[in-house]
Amino acid sequence: MRHIISLLMENESGALSRVSGLFSARGYNIESLTVAPTEDATLSRMTIVTSGSDEIIEQIIKQLNKLIDVVKVLDLNDGKFIERELMIVKVKANAQYRDEMKRMCDIFRGRIIDVSDSSFTIELTGSSSKLDAYIESIDKAAILETVRTGASGIGRGDRILKV
Amino acid sequence: MNSNHISGAEIVIRCLHEEKVKFVFGYPGGAVLNIYDAVFKQNKFKHVLVRHEQAAVHAADAYSRSTGKVGVALVTSGPGATNAVTGIATAYMDSIPMVIISGQVPTYAIGQDAFQECDTVGITRPCVKHNFLVKDVKDIASTIKKAFYVASSGRPGPVLVDIPKDITAEKYEFNYPKSVHLRSYNPIIKGHSGQIKKALSLLLNAKKPMIYSGGGVVLGDASAQLTKFVRTIGAPITSTLMGLGGFPASDKQFLGMLGMHGTYEANMAMQECDVLLAVGARFDDRVIGNPEHFLSKPRTIIHIDIDPSSISKRVKIDIPIVGHVVSVLTELNDLLSKEKTKQNISLKHWFKEIDQWRSTNCLSFKNDKKLIKPQFVVQTLHQVTKGDAFITSDVGQHQMWAAQYYPFDKPRRWINSGGLGTMGVGLPYAMGTQLAHPDAMVACVTGEASIQMCIQELSTCKQFHLPIKIINLNNRYMGMVRQWQEFFYGNRYAESYMEALPDFVKLAEAYGHVGMKIENPSDVEPALKEAFSKKLKERLVFMDFITDQKENVFPMIPNGKGLSEMITAEDL
Numbered sequence: 001m002r003h004i005i006s007l008l009m010e011n012e013s014g015a016l017s018r019v020s021g022l023f024s025a026r027g028y029n030i031e032s033l034t035v036a037p038t039e040d041a042t043l044s045r046m047t048i049v050t051s052g053s054d055e056i057i058e059q060i061i062k063q064l065n066k067l068i069d070v071v072k073v074l075d076l077n078d079g080k081f082i083e084r085e086l087m088i089v090k091v092k093a094n095a096q097y098r099d100e101m102k103r104m105c106d107i108f109r110g111r112i113i114d115v116s117d118s119s120f121t122i123e124l125t126g127s128s129s130k131l132d133a134y135i136e137s138i139d140k141a142a143i144l145e146t147v148r149t150g151a152s153g154i155g156r157g158d159r160i161l162k163v
Numbered sequence: 164m165n166s167n168h169i170s171g172a173e174i175v176i177r178c179l180h181e182e183k184v185k186f187v188f189g190y191p192g193g194a195v196l197n198i199y200d201a202v203f204k205q206n207k208f209k210h211v212l213v214r215h216e217q218a219a220v221h222a223a224d225a226y227s228r229s230t231g232k233v234g235v236a237l238v239t240s241g242p243g244a245t246n247a248v249t250g251i252a253t254a255y256m257d258s259i260p261m262v263i264i265s266g267q268v269p270t271y272a273i274g275q276d277a278f279q280e281c282d283t284v285g286i287t288r289p290c291v292k293h294n295f296l297v298k299d300v301k302d303i304a305s306t307i308k309k310a311f312y313v314a315s316s317g318r319p320g321p322v323l324v325d326i327p328k329d330i331t332a333e334k335y336e337f338n339y340p341k342s343v344h345l346r347s348y349n350p351i352i353k354g355h356s357g358q359i360k361k362a363l364s365l366l367l368n369a370k371k372p373m374i375y376s377g378g379g380v381v382l383g384d385a386s387a388q389l390t391k392f393v394r395t396i397g398a399p400i401t402s403t404l405m406g407l408g409g410f411p412a413s414d415k416q417f418l419g420m421l422g423m424h425g426t427y428e429a430n431m432a433m434q435e436c437d438v439l440l441a442v443g444a445r446f447d448d449r450v451i452g453n454p455e456h457f458l459s460k461p462r463t464i465i466h467i468d469i470d471p472s473s474i475s476k477r478v479k480i481d482i483p484i485v486g487h488v489v490s491v492l493t494e495l496n497d498l499l500s501k502e503k504t505k506q507n508i509s510l511k512h513w514f515k516e517i518d519q520w521r522s523t524n525c526l527s528f529k530n531d532k533k534l535i536k537p538q539f540v541v542q543t544l545h546q547v548t549k550g551d552a553f554i555t556s557d558v559g560q561h562q563m564w565a566a567q568y569y570p571f572d573k574p575r576r577w578i579n580s581g582g583l584g585t586m587g588v589g590l591p592y593a594m595g596t597q598l599a600h601p602d603a604m605v606a607c608v609t610g611e612a613s614i615q616m617c618i619q620e621l622s623t624c625k626q627f628h629l630p631i632k633i634i635n636l637n638n639r640y641m642g643m644v645r646q647w648q649e650f651f652y653g654n655r656y657a658e659s660y661m662e663a664l665p666d667f668v669k670l671a672e673a674y675g676h677v678g679m680k681i682e683n684p685s686d687v688e689p690a691l692k693e694a695f696s697k698k699l700k701e702r703l704v705f706m707d708f709i710t711d712q713k714e715n716v717f718p719m720i721p722n723g724k725g726l727s728e729m730i731t732a733e734d735l
Contacts, residue, residue: 010347013296014285058475059476062471063472066472068293070347071346
């Protein structure tokens with residue numbers, strides 16, 4: 001099953017490689033991994049999207065907690081949460097595609113952030129599955145380039161991950 | 164600059180003094196020259212110069228295993244650090260508290276492919292509990308304090324501190340923190356009381372209770388608490404390779420070691436019990452074999468461990484108890500004495516079943532008039548040393564024979580590489596152990612293949628007058644490899660024959676030691692007696708026992724099989 005794991009860790013050089021090294025050393029999947037400092041500059045927040053059986057996810061959480069630089073770990077799937085990912089996609093927008101691309105962008109509530117004679121650059125946010133759905137919906141031949149941030153997640157309501 | 168400012172190198176030394184370090188095992192080189200200059204100017208700890216950095220780390224590791232204190236090694240950058248890696252990984256797999264200080268090229272040269280530069284922090288990251296790169300002289304003291312704290316608390320492990328050369332030259336005032344706090348690191352000590360009560364009640368109501376103790380009992384110094392608990396509750400107990408000595412082997416409740424080369428009775432009892440208490444053990448592949456086979460028999464499993472990630476890793480645990488073994492066992496003992504509860508169910512039937520397994524006499528072997536049986540050498544060693552020696556071993560058949568035929572009644576007497584299985588540890592392990600216990604008998608049980616992996620340390624032994632007795636079980640084969648090739652590869656002994664062996668007697672003599680070659684069974688006891696006699700008390704004795712080439716280690720659980728699927732000597 002797909003799990004989104006959030007963690008707070010010391011914002012120190014090498015901390016990221018401790019986490020990524022753990023996943024490769026123990027053969028765990030990483031679907032995506034994003035990391036950036038928090039409002040407290042000494043802490044980084046990381047979101048890891050992974051998949052595995054309940055036993056594997058339990059081990060991943062325990063192994064992450066064991067890393068000295070990791071301050072807190074939360075499996076977002078243990079409760080309600082919101083997930084967002086940003087994708088920037090450059091699509092063909094010549095005469096053949098121009099109208100369709102504008103329409104699809106509107107349907108998925110994206111924004112066109114750059115325009116040229118032959119292309120649109122579109123910004124889309126949503127859950128990873130929504131972004132997947134967008135890619136599925138448009139003509140593959142029209143896609144020039146995509147870039148995705150990987151998912152970030154946060155608990156709903158009073159679920160707070162803080163030191 | 165303040166007059167009380169000292170160099171980074173001197174700060175390193177002062178930190179080690181503050182930690183009351185007695186021995187530093189190391190090897191100098193360019194990046195640690197400042198530190199070595201500071202070593203030269205002090206006399207509070209002894210520096211033990213090894214002949215290869217791997218041995219420095221192994222020796223520091225054994226110092227820790229045999230005393231419980233943090234072992235310290237000091238190596239230079241680049242090859243110094245990479246040579247240390249095997250030692251670090253060995254200590255990591257067995258959770259040994261160590262601090263390794265490595266030199267690094269100056270900060271301004273990092274990343275420039277400088278002479279003797281390597282990414283030590285990157286290379287060691289997967290085999291340390293934690294590591295640090297010190298980038299400011301101001302941080303040396305607090306980093307070393309953290310290193311000792313992290314290494315020795317929680318589930319122990321090696322911690323590496325990488326210090327660039329320019330940092331050791333810069334000056335700053337020395338201020339060693341009394342304590343450190345890491346917000347991200349809070350090992351749990353006390354177990355959950357509700358779980359502990361539940362565990363005790365399960366054990367007291369079990370028909371076939373079984374206790375399985377591991378290296379955690381030795382590392383956590385919980386031997387007394389475990390012994391008290393096991394004796395009160397009356398259940399049978401087995402131990403892993405790493406846990407030997409945690410419970411006295413001569414006690415009738417002890418069923419011997421379990422696992423791939425464990426006793427028949429220990430493995431059968433482990434498989435057939437209805438309530439299992441695991442203490443500081445981790446159900447690894449060499450212990451329970453195939454986990455599916457193990458779980459095919461229903462039983463309730465209680466697991467005490469300080470590391471939550473050890474629980475339910477290979478085997479699903481019913482009652483997990485995360486905490487320090489001493490704390491949890493003390494709580495269990497208190498409950499037992501308060502409730503004046505005894506076993507609710509008589510264990511007579513259970514022990515009757517066990518006695519039947521015991522009657523297979525799985526460790527019996529036939530002595531030979533002409534060929535020296537390796538088991539006989541270890542048995543005689545036990546007898547000559549009255550079971551009171553520190554035994555180090557390398558890895559292979561001899562290691563298993565030492566574990567099987569030298570029963571340990573005390574913890575921290577059995578020093579070997581369990582998790583990583585590192586050939587070559589035996590001699591440096593004996594060095595670290597002998598330095599820690601100068602008056603004790605220290606024997607290194609090894610084989611002609613393993614001993615050659617760190618043979619250069621005979622020179623260190625000479626320099627530091629270490630009267631180690633080396634028991635070389637020389638069968639002219641990498642015995643364990645040969646055994647697997649015999650069983651599973653149709654007797655095709657690919658590259659497992661040791662050709663062109665040195666004359667070990669001459670070799671020992673060349674290094675300034677005493678050498679002995681023993682070829683007849685009748686000479687085994689006299690030779691061992693002589694080696695441990697007053698006359699040779701101050702000398703290292705290298706005893707080359709020419710043993711039966713075809714001897715195998717039994718019982719054996721073939722790889723991937725279950726605990727009750729052992730092969731014994733009779734089966735073949």
